[in-house]
Amino acid sequence: MKPHRRKRFGIILFIATGLSVAVGLTLYALSQNIDLFFTPTQVAAGEVQVGQRIRIGGMVKEGSIDSAEDSLKVRFAATDYVNDVVINYEGILPDLFREGQGVVVEGSLDSAGLFQASRVLAKHDENYMSVEVKAALDAAGASTENYSTLAEN
Amino acid sequence: MIPELGQFSLILAFCLSVLLGTLPLVGASRNNLLWMDLARPLTAGVFVFLGISISILAYAFATDDFSVQFVTQHSNSLLPTRYKLTAVWGGHEGSFLLWTFMLSCWMLAVSIYSKSMPIDFVVRVLGVLGVLCAAYILFMLATSNPFDRIVPLPPVDGTDLNPALQDFGFIIHPPTLYMGYVGFSVVFAFAIAALLSGRLDAAWARWSRPWANVAWAVLTIGIALGSWWAYYELGWGGWWAWDPVENPPLITWLFGTALIHSLAATEKRGVFKSWTVLLAILAFSGSLLGTFITRSGLLTSVHAFASDPTRGFFILAILGVAVGGSLLLFALRAPLMKSEAGFDLVSREVLLLGNNVLLVVAAASVFLGTLFPMVYQAITDDLISIGPPYFNAIFVPLMILLVLLLGIGPLCRWKKTSISYLTLQLGKVLLSSVALGVLIPLAVLLEFSFAATVSVTLAAWISLSMLKDLANKTANKSSRIKGLKALSLSYYGMQAAHIGAAVMLIGIGLTSAFSYEKSVLLEAGQNIDLGNYNFQFNGSSAVNGPNYVGNEADIEVKKNGQFLENLYPQRRIYLASGTPSTEMAIDAGFLRDLFVTLGEQKESGAWSMTIYVKPFIRWIWLGALFMAFGGIIAAGDKRYRRLRRRQLEKVDNELSSGLQTAG
DSSP states (O other): OOOOHHHHHHHHHHHHHHHHHHHHHHHHHHHHHHEEEEEEHHHHHHHHTTTOEEEEEEEETTTTTOOOOOSEEEEEEEOOSSSSEEEEEEEEOOTOTTSSSEEEEEEOTTTTTTTTEEEEEEEEEETTTHHHHHHHHHTTTTOTTHHHHHHOO | HHHHHHHHHHHHHHHHHHHHHHHHHHHHTTTTTHHHHHHHHHHHHHHHHHHHHHHHHOOOOOHOOOTTTHHHHHTTTSHHHHHHHGGGGGGHHHHHHHHHHHHHHHHHHHHHHTTTHHHHHHHHHHHHHHHHHHHHHHHHHHHHOOOOOSOOOOOOOOOOGGGOOHHHHHHHHHHHHHHHHHHHHHHHHHHHHHHHHHHOOOOHHHHHHHHHHHHHHHHHHHHHHHHHHHHHHHHHOOOOOOTTTTTHHHHHHHHHHHHHHHHHHHHHHHHHHHHHHHHHHHHHHHHHHHHHHHHHOSSSOOOOOOOHHHHHHHHHHHHHHHHHHHHHHHHHGGGOOSSSSSSSSSHHHHHHHHHHHHHHHHHHHHHHHHHHHHHHHHHHHEEEEHHHHHHHHHHHHHHHHHHHHHHHHGGOSOOOOOOHHHHHHHHHHHHHHHHHHHHHHHHHHHHOOOHHHHHHHHHHHHHHHHHHHHHHHHEEEEEHHHOOOOOOOOHHHHHHHHOOOOOOHHHHHHHHHHEEEEEEEEETTTTTEETEEEEEOOOOOOEEEEEEEEEEEEEEEEETEEEEEEEOOEEETTTTTTTTTEEOOEEEOOEEEEEEEEEEETTSSSSEEEEEETTTTHHHHHHHHHHHHHHHHHHTTTHHHHHHHHHHHHHHHHHHHHHHHHH
C-alpha cells in the first residue's frame, strides 16, 4: 500500500472501531434499561417474573384506594376492567391520581407475589390519556367510551 | 368578527410567505434584482400579518371570547389576566402560532441585520425561511386553526388553563424555548443558501456564526428555564427527567453546541466545511423532531398535547421534505466543499473535531433512547420505556471526556501544537485540579463522594486552564489590564461559556451527591431531622385564591438548632376544573435549596409531605446563564461588523462589475 493510502486506511479503521465500540456499548446500555409494559390481564396471567422491573398501565379501580392512617403506605387496584392488579406503594401520590382515572406504575413483583411500585405516574392533563393506559384498555376490549358499562358488569 | 380577522391575516401571511418562498429565490438564481428586492418587504409583511394574527388571538383571550374553541379549551373567566394572555401558548394551536410568529421575528431580524451581506445570499436565506413559514402556516390552516369557532351556541365559560401551567415559568419558558428552537432555522437557512449559491467559503461561516451563537444562547436559556420550572412546579425534587419531550431540545442543543464549535474552525481555518453544513441541518432537524414528538401524540409525556394523527402526518411530511431535501442538496453539493488547510494530529482542529464527535454521539444516543420505544412498538407491537439509567450511563462518561478536552482546547494552537508544550502548560493545572477536587467537597460539605470529587476536579480543570490561558495571552503586554482589554469579545464569550460549563458541573455533581429527601407523615407539633436541618410542622390553615381554594401548612425550619425561617407549602384545588395542584415552598439559596411539598391530609389531621435538601442546585441554572451570556457577547464581537463593512465594499465592486458585464 502507498503511504497515503495506508494513512487513510488507518483513519477509516480507527473510525470504524470507535463507532462499533460506541454502538455496542449504547445497545448494551439500552438492553439493560428497557422497562417492559404489561397490562393487568397479563400480570394476572402470571407473565411477569419476580424482580423484573416493569410498567403496568390501567385505571385506578373505584373504591380500591386504601391508604394507611399512620404511614405513607397506600394500596390500590389498577384495572383494565377485566382483571385487577393490587399495587403497593409508599410515598405521596401525584396530584392527578384519582379513582376511575388512568395510572401508570413502575416497579416489580416481590417474592410474595405482591407488586411494589417505585413510581406512580398519573396523567398530566385532563384531556390526555396515556398511551400505556389506552393500550391496556384496548387489549382487554375496553375503551374510554365503553369502560363504564364494562365496569358495571 | 374579530377572530375572523385573525384568520384572515393568517391567510394573508401565508400568501406572502409563498411569494417570499418563490419569487426571490427564482430572482436570485436568475440574477433578477427586481425580484430579489421583493424579499425584504415580503418578510416585513409576513411579520406584520403574523403579529396581527397572534395579537387577535391574545385579544380573544383577554376579552373572554368563548365562541373561539381554542379560548374555551384553555381559558376561564376567573383566570388572572397574565395567564389569559399567555394561555395563547397553552395549547397546540396557539403555541404553533407562537412558533411561526417567532420564525417571522427571526426573519425580520435577518432582513434588518444583513445589509452588509451580498443581496443574493440574503435573499436565498429569506426565501428558504419563507418556504418554512409557508409550510407552518399551511399546517395551521389545514389541521389546527386557533380561530375555529364553536357555533351556534358558544359555552358560557371556558374549561380553564391546566393548573400546572398557571405559573410564572409558563409565561417565560415556552417563548424562550421556541425562540431558541426556531433560531436554528435561521442557521439552517444560511446553510441551505450557501449550498444553493455554491458559496461555501469562510465568509459563509462568518455570516452564520453570530446567528448560531444567539440561537444557541437563547435555546440554552430556554432549556434551563424549563428545567428550573419543572423543578419548582412539579415538586419532584429533580431538575432533569430524560422525558421524551425534554430530550429533543437537548438533542438540538447538543448539535447546536457542536455547530458553534465547528463554525469556529470553518471560519478561522476553512476546515470541516461540509461537516458544519451537515450540523446546521441536523440541529434544525432536532428542532422539527421536537415539534413532531410533542404534537403527534406518539410518546407518553407530561408535555404532550392531545393527539391527532393527521397533525402527526403533516409534521412528519414537513420533517421528511425539509430534512430529506436538504440532505439531498447537501449530497449534491458536498464535493464542492474542500478544506482549505491541513492540520496535525495534535492541534486545535483535532480537539474541536473530538468535541464534535462526542457531542454528536451524545445527541445520537439521546435520540436513540427517545425514539427506541416508538420503533420497538412499531416492530413488535409491545410497549416499552427507556428509563433515566440508560441516559445517565451513556451521557455522563461522554460529557466527562468532553470536559477533559475542553480544558486542553483553548490552550492548544491551530494547525500544530507539540505535546511537550501542552504538558508544560497543563501539568500543574491537572495536579491542582485533582487536589482541589478532593479537598473542596470535603471542606464544604464534610463528606466524601466520588461524584462530587469528579465534578469539582473537572470544574477546576476548566477554570484553571482558562486562567492559564488568560495569563499566557496577557503576558507580553506592558500591563495585565492592557492585555485583558486587547482580548476580543468572542474570546471572552468563549471563556464565559466554558466557565458556565464548570459552574454547571459543580451544581450537577454536588446536587447528585449530597441531596436528601424524605417523605413523611407529620401531625401538628411533630418535627423531623434531615441533614443539618430540622423541620417542625406547626399546623395548617385554609387559603383562598382568585380561582382556587386550598390548604397551607406552616413549617418551621431550624439549622443546627438555630431558627432559620418558616416555609408555607400549599395544596390547591382549582375551581373551574376541580384539579388539585401542589405549590411547593422553596427557600432558594446560593449554596443550597430547602423545599417542602404537601401531599394530602389524613383523617387524623396529619399531613403527608416530602422534604428536600438540595445543595448547589442553583449552580446548574447559573451555569446555563453564563453559557448563554457567553454566546451572546461572542455574537457581539466587532470583528463581524468590521468584516461586514469590508465585505460590503467588495460586494459593491462585484455587483457593479457584474452589472457591467451583464449590460
